[in-house]
Amino acid sequence: MSSDNVVPFISRSRANAAGKILRADQGQDGAEYVQAREIAQRWRAQHIDPTQQCFKQVLECSKRIPQSVATYRLKRMISIIRKLQRPNAHFKLGELDDIGGCRLIVETNEEVNEAADWLISRLSLKNGSGDKDYIAHPQRSGYRSRHLLCKAEAGSASYHVEVQIRVRDCSIIGPRQWRRLGRFTEPSTKVPR
Template sequence: MTWIEPKYSKKAVSRAGDNLINLNSSEKECLEALDIVSNWRSSYTFPLNNITSLLRFKVKTVEKNAIITQRLKRIPSILRKLKRYHEMRLHRMQDIGGCRVVLSDIKKVNTLKHLLLNSRTKNELAKENDYIENPKDSGYRGIHLIYKYKGKKDEIYNGHTIEIQVRTKIQHSWATAVEVAGTFLKQPLKSGEGSENWLHFFKLVSLLFAFLENCLPKNITNQRLKEIKHEVNLLATELEVFKKLQAFSVSTNLINDAVSRDYSGYFLILLNIDEQNVQIWSYKEKYLSKATEDYINFEKKYKDTKEVDIVLVNAKSIKTLKKAYPNYFADSKEFLDKLNEVLAKEI
């Protein structure tokens, strides 16, 4: 397989990122900047593949059927982050390449975290964020480990950082539901922006889910938990949560009809929000360059269209793809099932 190498200096990469968020940039400047940013992002594929391989090796001893995927950050997500954090330079962004594992429970998440932190790897652990012990203000929970790639033969990629996300199924269902609601309500809920009621609802539900997983913050008393449950019930009714999340369904069109259920490789996903339709193209591992080229062309085509989401991911099968990225299929079933469960539970 031919890996894509970075063709531009870090200074040029960061300048390109600035041009893309600068409202005064010309169309020509934006297109040139998009080519530079796309090449920089694509150059993360090799270190991402390397670190995902380490993750797969460690996961084997923890949970055989864990969900593992990898993806390159979408251009719109990169630009939103640059706009949100004014001091950030694109070449220093730490989650352009990311891999994720979803495990069945908290115990397995902690076991895998310990294995990763104590593994013998030439890659350097640059940052550790335990959002289970210290959840984000939004209610997001999970483990994030940032690794800086280091290789002797492939020094051109040295310094590229890759983010590993480790979540439980319940945490994953919560994060997915936030994305589904945000996508179809056309509000950036994932970034903590948008309807205060929806944001507050998800923050409270995160606490109820933490109760289900026995990792509730110590300052939450039984009485407070009952109040939270009551408030969630009221908000679920007011916002029509069940009705709306069930209505956010999509029809799926798999472009490659010959793809088998166990097909492994790269998947290009295009979600049309207004039409509630998702299209999927599949590529064998050896056709990564073609997958990347198509990804970039679609991003250019839809760069001014907020109704279309595009992402290129690597997964072991279509089944794994749908479990790892249910937000692209508007699938909130696991979230709603867990919400029903905790609302019916005695506290």
């Protein structure tokens, strides 16, 4: 490979600087914005290997749980930019936990917890808030899931990858979502409270 084809490594601090420009949203056609977006895209691409490393463990876990489904993805660039631009949020591009993401869908909350325990024993978690248990402590919206915020190494750098473990059925839908769904059902349909 010639040196012309080498894509420069993007450091976390360089990603944060690019994210600051993207968050400001001062003209998407300007050279500074275009360069910041290019840096962000390369930062996103650097999450491919770490996400695949985590996914290998999620896939192994999935093999242990009948009827489970395992997937992974990289967050779309437009979603990253929108997250950076949320009002009253102070996200830094280099600190986002969900650019790389894996998902394991199982049948029961017990399987969610079993899978989380198995994965925690095999993946490095981010210091501090590496395990977010939205089953034991549902969000105000009613959302229920377990999120493991993993730290995966690639080369000389570490990256954050989010592993979501949730159930397949509607038990993850809380009362507020059921009320919203009720607006779209026939008047004779009863919506659980």
